[in-house]
Amino acid sequence: MIAFVFNLLLAIAWAAVSGSASLHNLLLGFVLGAAVLSVVREPFGGSGYLRRFRLVLSLALLFLRELALSASAVALTVLRPKMRIQPGIFAFPLTVDRDFEITLLANLITLTPGTLSVDVSDDRKTLYVHALDCSDPKVARKAIAEGFERKIMEAFR
Incomplete structure (x- = not known):
């Protein structure tokens, strides 16, 4: 989290130094800040920050793919x-x-058309999911485990 704040500060500093606070210039500053943090990774955790950013982006792309596929289904x-x-x-x-x-x-399950998270057990070991087509729950469990759950564990652990 601290690396993200440093990256935002570097993007703002870039906009201040270049004299333009346009969206394109702020994005360029953000990318340059990420590059700087990857070089100076030891004190600010830049390496882990960029890796986590890639993994969160991968999770977001998986969600968008699942959203499109399930919406069409x-x-x-x-x-x-x-x-x-x-x-x-x-x-x-x-x-x-x-x-x-x-x-x-x-939330990712609920936002995907055709599925809805209903409840979590008191011991937090089971999530109950309503599916529009629950003809084969094993396939649905496998898809969630190998998709959203795996990507969440990769990105946030």
Whole structure:
């Protein structure tokens, strides 16, 4: 987190020195600040910061991909004359154990069309998910575990 603050300060300093506070110039300052932090990584943790940035970006791209795929799947399901769906709730065993990670996973699942996080067990080891088509819960569990949950663990641990 401290590296991100330093990166923002370097971007603002770049805008001040160059005399232009345009969005393009601030983005250039942010990129230059990230490059500086990667060179001076020891005292400010620049290496870990850039690695984490890449992993969070990878998680965001995965979410956008899943969003597009599930939105099209739900649209096709709704447009079919006969809806061959089996809605249901399944239990997803959690590997993530921090509150932030559980909340992020539940929100990513809820924001994806066709699925909804319903509840978390009291011991925080199970997430209950409602799916528009729950005909094969094993496939849904595997997709969540190998997708969102794995990327969250990579990015925030």
